Amino acid sequence: MTLKLNPEAKAIYRAIREEIKRWLVLPGSSVFLDRFEPTSERDEILRRRDYFRKNLPKIRAELREQIAKVKPIKFRRDYLHDRILIVDESELERAQSLGLCEVSTGLEEAEGYQLVLSTVGYGIDVELTPSQIAPELYIMPLWENKETLEALAKIGELTGEGSVASEILRELNELGEVMGKRKLLDGLEELIAEKERELNEEIAEKLEKFSLTLSGKELLDFLGELKAGNYEAIFRHFGEVEGEIIDLINETENELSEMLGITVELFSREELYPVAVPPERVEMLREELDRELKVELYIRSREVLERIMPLLPKLKEELGRVYELDFLLAVKDFTEGFSFPELWKGGIAFINGRHLFIENPQPVSYAVGKTPDEFSVPGAGDIGGERVVILTGANSGGKTSLLELMTQITILFHMGLPVPAEKAWVEPLDELFFFRRKRSAYGAGAFETALRSFVRALKGSGRKLILIDEFEAITEPGAAVKIIGELLKIAHEKGFYVVIVSHLGEDLKKELPFARVDGIEAKGLDENLNLIVDRQPVFGKLGRSTPELIVESLARRKRGKEREIFERILRAFRQE
Numbered sequence: 389m390t391l392k393l394n395p396e397a398k399a400i401y402r403a404i405r406e407e408i409k410r411w412l413v414l415p416g417s418s419v420f421l422d423r424f425e426p427t428s429e430r431d432e433i434l435r436r437r438d439y440f441r442k443n444l445p446k447i448r449a450e451l452r453e454q455i456a457k458v459k460p461i462k463f464r465r466d467y468l469h470d471r472i473l474i475v476d477e478s479e480l481e482r483a484q485s486l487g488l489c490e491v492s493t494g495l496e497e498a499e500g501y502q503l504v505l506s507t508v509g510y511g512i513d514v515e516l517t518p519s520q521i522a523p524e525l526y527i528m529p530l531w532e533n534k535e536t537l538e539a540l541a542k543i544g545e546l547t548g549e550g551s552v553a554s555e556i557l558r559e560l561n562e563l564g565e566v567m568g569k570r571k572l573l574d575g576l577e578e579l580i581a582e583k584e585r586e587l588n589e590e591i592a593e594k595l596e597k598f599s600l601t602l603s604g605k606e607l608l609d610f611l612g613e614l615k616a617g618n619y620e621a622i623f624r625h626f627g628e629v630e631g632e633i634i635d636l637i638n639e640t641e642n643e644l645s646e647m648l649g650i651t652v653e654l655f656s657r658e659e660l661y662p663v664a665v666p667p668e669r670v671e672m673l674r675e676e677l678d679r680e681l682k683v684e685l686y687i688r689s690r691e692v693l694e695r696i697m698p699l700l701p702k703l704k705e706e707l708g709r710v711y712e713l714d715f716l717l718a719v720k721d722f723t724e725g726f727s728f729p730e731l732w733k734g735g736i737a738f739i740n741g742r743h744l745f746i747e748n749p750q751p752v753s754y755a756v757g758k759t760p761d762e763f764s765v766p767g768a769g770d771i772g773g774e775r776v777v778i779l780t781g782a783n784s785g786g787k788t789s790l791l792e793l794m795t796q797i798t799i800l801f802h803m804g805l806p807v808p809a810e811k812a813w814v815e816p817l818d819e820l821f822f823f824r825r826k827r828s829a830y831g832a833g834a835f836e837t838a839l840r841s842f843v844r845a846l847k848g849s850g851r852k853l854i855l856i857d858e859f860e861a862i863t864e865p866g867a868a869v870k871i872i873g874e875l876l877k878i879a880h881e882k883g884f885y886v887v888i889v890s891h892l893g894e895d896l897k898k899e900l901p902f903a904r905v906d907g908i909e910a911k912g913l914d915e916n917l918n919l920i921v922d923r924q925p926v927f928g929k930l931g932r933s934t935p936e937l938i939v940e941s942l943a944r945r946k947r948g949k950e951r952e953i954f955e956r957i958l959r960a961f962r963q964e
C-alpha cells in the first residue's frame with residue numbers, strides 16, 4: 389500500500405525526487421527512484437532501510453567519475469551483407485530464421501561474398517549459432533565501448549565487488565592489430581597521398597643533390613667524357629640516381645606492406661619523378677585489404693568471443709548494477725548528514741530538523757502526538773502527547789516552513805530514506821495531507837473548495853497526518869473559529885494527527901481543551917530593523933503575532949508624514 393498524498397504533499401514528494409535526480413549522472417538511473425515510492429507498509433519501510441544501511445557505506449565518492457563514463461552496451465542483431473552461409477537442405481529454415489546473413493544450400497550463390505561460411509564444408513566451418521556466424525555483432529559493441537569496460541573494471545575495484553570487464557578487456561586486446569589495420573583502411577587515400585608526397589620530396593632532394601655535384605668538378609669530367617665519347621660512364625652516373633630512386637620507392641612500398649599486412653605495389657617504375665599512384669590502384673588495394681581484414685576480423689572475433697561469451701551475462705548484470713550504484717551515490721550525497729528515523733507509534737517527532745530547501749536553515753525540533761523519552765529538547769516537558777497542535781506566532785516566523793519540513797521528513801521516512809534531522813521518530817501512516825495557505829484566494833469559491841478538501845481529509849479512518857496552513861485567511865475570524873474548532877474535534881476523535889497554523893490560537897484553545905498551542909516568537913529587531921525570530925516553536929505557549937514589531941520597524945525606516953502615521957500606530961500599541 390502506498391502512502392496516500394494529497395496534491396500539495398505530492399508536490400513536495402516530486403521536489404524531493406527532483407533533488408535526488410539532480411545528483412544522478414546517468415539518465416537511466418532514475419528508474420530506481422520509482423522503487424522507493426512512499427509506502428505505508430512498516431515491513432517494507434524496514435526492508436528499504438536495511439537495503440540503504442547495507443549499501444550506502446560501500447559507496448565512495450570516487451565512483452561518480454567512473455559511473456559518468458559508463459554507456460549502455462547494446463548487442464544488436466543485424467543482417468550482414470558481407471557473408472553467405474551454406475547449409476544442408478535440412479538446416480535451411482533454421483539458418484534463415486537466424487536472420488543474420490544470406491543462406492544457401494549450394495556454392496553457386498557464394499560469388500561476390502567476402503566471407504563464405506558453411507556447416508557442410510563449403511567454406512569456413514561454423515555451427516548454426518549467432519556467435520559463430522556473426523561474432524562481430526558481439527565483439528564490435530564491446531570494442532567500441534572499451535571506455536565503459538575500463539570504467540566497469542575500476543568500479544569493481546572501488547566497490548570491492550570485482551568485475552569481469554578487466555578479463556574481457558584483456559581478451560579484446562588481441563584484436564588490437566586487426567582493428568588498427570581497419571583504421572588504416574578507413575584513411576587509406578590520405579595515407580597513400582601522404583606517402584606519395586614524402587616520396588616525391590625525397591626524390592626531388594636527391595635530384596637536386598645530383599645536379600649540384602654535377603655542377604662542380606664532375607661537370608668538367610662529364611664534359612671530358614662526353615668529348616672522349618665515353619657514354620657508358622655518363623649513363624652509369626645517371627643510373628646510380630635511378631637506382632637510388634627505385635630504392636626509395638621500394639622502401640615506401642615495404643613500409644606500407646608492413647603496416648597493412650599485405651603486399652603493396654602501387655608506384656610505377658617507369659615514371660620515376662614525380663611518382664603518382666593511379667586512383668584505380670588505390671581502389672584495388674582497398675578492396676583486397678577489405679576482404680583480408682573481413683576474414684581476419686571474423687576469425688579473431690570468433691576466437692575471442694568463444695572465451696568472452698560465458699562472461700557476458702555477468703557483464704550485463706554489472707551494467708545494471710552501475711545504475712543502482714549511481715542511484716545509491718545520489719542518495720548518499722543527498723542524505724549527507726541525515727539520520728534514519730526510528731519506527732514509532734503514537735506520533736511524529738524530530739530533533740534539529742533541517743528544511744531541505746532553505747539554505748543554512750535554523751534547525752528546529754518538533755512533535756505531534758506522543759514523544760519518546762529521548763525527545764529531550766528545551767520545553768519538551770510541556771508536551772502532553774497531544775495529537776492536535778495549533779501553531780501560532782510571528783509573521784514570517786517559519787510556520788509554513790515547519791509544515792513543509794514535517795512533510796519532507798514524513799515523506800522521506802515512508803520512502804525508507806534517512807531524514808534531515810539529528811533524530812526522528814515516525815509512525816507509519818496511511819495518508820498525508822498538506823494544505824497550503826491560499827494567498828489571494830478570497831471569496832466563497834475558495835472557501836468552499838478548501839472546506840471540501842478538509843472534510844475529505846477527515847472522512848474515513850486510518851493513520852493520517854493533516855497539516856493545515858492558516859485556513860482562516862479565507863473566511864471571517866468568527867466563523868473560522870467555529871469551523872476549525874469543529875473540524876479539529878472530529879480529527880481528535882478519529883485519532884488523526886493535525887498541525888494547524890492559525891492566528892486564532894487563543895480562541896481555539898478555549899474550544900479545544902485537548903489541543904496544544906505552540907508559538908514561534910520574534911525576539912525583536914536587528915540593526916537593519918529586520919525581525920529576529922527564533923524559528924524554534926515554544927511548546928504549549930501562544931506566540932503573539934508580531935504586527936507591533938513590524939509597525940516599529942516601518943516607523944523607524946520611513947520618513948516624514950508616513951513616519952508620523954506609523955509612530956501614531958505604534959503609540960496605540962504601547963498604550964495597551
Ligand SMILES: Nc1ncnc2c1ncn2[C@@H]1O[C@H](COP(=O)(O)OP(=O)(O)OP(=O)(O)O)[C@@H](O)[C@H]1O
Nearest residue numbers: 746749750751782783784785786787788789790923
Ligand atoms: N528554520 C529556518 N531557518 C532559516 N530560515 C527560515 C526557517 N524557517 C523559515 N525560514 C525563512 O523565513 C521566511 C518565512 O518563513 P515562512 O513563510 O515559513 O513563515 P510563516 O510563519 O509561514 O510566515 P506567514 O506568517 O507569512 O505565514 C522564509 O523566507 C523562510 O525561508
